[in-house]
Amino acid sequence: MQTLVLATSNKGKLAELADLLAPLHFDVQPQSAFAIDDAVEDGLSFIENAILKARHASRSSGLPAMADDSGLAVDALGGAPGIYSARYAGEHGNDLANLTKLLADLTEVPAGERQAQFHCVLAFVRHADDPVPVIAHGIWRGQIAFAATGSHGFGYDPVFLPDDANGSAAELTPAEKKQLSHRAKALKLLLAQLQVTA
Ligand SMILES: O=P(O)(O)OP(=O)(O)OP(=O)(O)OC[C@H]1O[C@@H](n2cnc3c(O)ncnc32)[C@H](O)[C@@H]1O
């Protein structure tokens, strides 16, 4: 069975990706299993960051790796926080601070002008110097709420109201989120390119 390293330190992403990959014939290992530290995410796009995270994990482990670079683009903020979603409020990975800042920044923006999209770019490399990383991009469209609701998911889920669901993404069960999310869409497209089927 082929080992696949998941090049992420985000527990929410790890849980979702491991669940999405569960029906497939991979031995899925988080990068923490190899004591891999975080890559420096200094790319200017989700694509660049996903590739550099995947290469970093593959180089450290000697194994094929898949990375997820994702974030929330809010129309009224010109696409921010975008690639800076994880550190929007300053401290990396402080989900509550990030979504609190987002709500505060949008206080004056009326309903109907609060459109946003979650983006997820997945990058798969067969080895660290793979000259042809496999890339897939998924988008999930919705609106930013006026207040946080729900306790499932992670990150900005409590303030994201998907256009194709009732309530916030954090009010969806994990099973419901994986039918709709940017991550699920990206993984489906990635697996199609790799010609992997369940
Ligand atoms: O880089 P890794 O180690 O994968 O972990 P990270 O949390 O730093 O991940 P990113 O750099 O890709 O930043 C993604 C940000 O977007 C948020 N995000 C991504 N997908 C999300 C989802 O499905 N629901 C809610 N928030 C999400 C997430 O909480 C982060 O703040």
Ligand SMILES: [Mg+2]
């Ligand atoms: Mg990151």
